[in-house]
Amino acid sequence: MGFYSMAVELTDRPCLVVGGGQVGERKVLNLLEAGARVTLVSPEVTRVLADLALARQLVWWRREYQPGDITGMTLVFAVTDDAGLNARVAADCHQAGIWVNVADAPEKCTFMVPSVVRRGDLQIAISTAGKSPALARQLRKQLEAEIGPEYGPWVDFLGELRPFLKKVWPHDQKRREELLRRLAGDEILFRLVARGKEDLAKERVKQCLSLPSV
Ligand SMILES: C[C@@]1(CC(=O)O)c2cc3[nH]c(cc4nc(cc5[nH]c(cc(n2)[C@H]1CCC(=O)O)[C@@](C)(CC(=O)O)[C@@H]5CCC(=O)O)C(CC(=O)O)=C4CCC(=O)O)c(CCC(=O)O)c3CC(=O)O
Ligand SMILES: NC(=O)C1=CN([C@@H]2O[C@H](COP(=O)(O)OP(=O)(O)OC[C@H]3O[C@@H](n4cnc5c(N)ncnc54)[C@H](O)[C@@H]3O)[C@@H](O)[C@H]2O)C=CC1
Known part of the structure; x- marks a missing residue:
């Protein structure tokens, strides 16, 4: 089970x-x-x-x-x-x-x-249901090499955007969802936030807001 x-x-x-x-x-x-x-x-x-x-x-x-x-x-x-x-x-x-x-x-x-990768409010938990704690630990180390510390501020940034978008489109949930998915995978935004350039990142979000929805 x-x-x-x-x-x-x-x-x-x-x-x-x-x-x-x-x-x-x-x-x-x-x-x-x-x-x-x-x-x-x-x-x-x-x-x-x-x-x-x-x-x-x-x-x-x-x-x-x-x-x-x-x-x-x-x-x-x-x-x-x-x-x-x-x-x-x-x-x-x-x-x-x-x-x-x-x-x-x-x-x-x-x-x-579980074994846990921690990056600020981002946590990735790995469980093997007790079958191999050693594997859980090894996978944590692999993921830690891949998911760097910059994911902490990135999650904070995305966390600020959600209530903001709720204000902008209080009734258009579908549109909000589309945009949030697009922003969460936006390489350029991610790199800006990783370099501490949240202000520039916010500018880019505003540009995205004026784009037609996909
Ligand atoms: C069932 C569970 C109960 C629980 O503790 O919650 C449990 C049970 C047992 N662990 C044992 C051994 C080891 N445990 C570790 C490490 C961790 N063990 C953790 C969790 C869990 N361990 C739960 C299942 C989690 C899952 O699989 O989903 C981690 C993930 C989280 C944590 O503890 O914080 C943490 C890694 C943290 C990290 O580094 O990320 C290592 C590795 C090492 O130390 O290098 C070894 C040696 C290698 C090996 O055995 O694999 C033994 C045998 C003892 C003996 O032989 O006497 C038992 C008992 C048994 O299996 O009978
Ligand atoms: N779940 C896991 O992640 C792992 C589990 N284990 C298992 O966990 C057990 C504990 O491992 P360790 O911490 O390395 O052992 P340990 O020998 O370092 O510590 C045992 C502790 O239990 C205390 N203790 C003993 N009798 C007690 C009592 N009656 N009331 C309150 N405390 C008491 C001792 O004072 C000691 O502080 C091992 O028997 C092993 O089977 C081992 C490795 C990993």
Whole structure:
């Protein structure tokens, strides 16, 4: 059965990470980047995680997992090196109806973490449904070489155009769609924005507005 991909809003949402090793560290860093409120439960943690706890970027419960820990959590990550414990965390979450990621047991996950190319608000997520995380990572590296940092400002630019075009043609959705598709693939505009020449790019958009629709 296939998996359903989502882009999830986690700002200020409580998320629990059980286990503070290498895998826990990777999950925590991604959660913090998404603005989640992270609680970490683990007797020992990596240096990076201990520093984040000291800087109050996360809450660290320095002890072993207890069943009540998952209460009220939006997402839970069972990422210890103890398979039995990970399975218990998963069972607690399944029973409580809480989404859970299990580092060593894809079949117990109610969500998996994809490999992600990040360029500002553009994200490209790669999932293999747990069949080959190594392939997901390799494809991320390939895409990172192809999709450069200039895609961040490009997405911002296109994001500004949409509400503008809605104002210009509030009732002509078909025309807006045609133009937005054309602009998203416009090589010259892309290069202008990549060179920081947003003003020139906007001029070009105005020219496009006067063109007959295709
Ligand atoms: C099911 C899933 C659950 C989850 O964690 O969400 C899961 C499970 C497991 N991973 C294992 C191993 C490795 N994981 C990685 C790397 C990543 N793993 C990630 C996700 C996922 N891993 C989910 C499925 C994602 C999907 O396939 O769609 C990434 C994409 C995202 C992230 O973790 O942030 C991140 C890359 C980030 C990046 O760099 O872009 C590497 C590569 C490396 O480290 O170089 C290896 C070694 C090579 C290999 O095994 O392929 C093992 C065996 C452990 C063992 O053998 O003991 C299990 C357990 C099992 O399979 O039983
Ligand atoms: N999903 C993924 O991307 C990957 C998953 N894995 C799997 O993830 C597991 C964890 O890997 P690492 O982080 O490298 O292990 P690790 O040994 O570096 O860290 C394990 C952490 O779990 C904590 N822990 C142990 N018992 C605990 C308990 N009862 N309550 C709370 N915390 C507890 C330890 O203090 C430690 O911080 C491995 O067993 C491996 O099978 C490994 C590589 C990638």
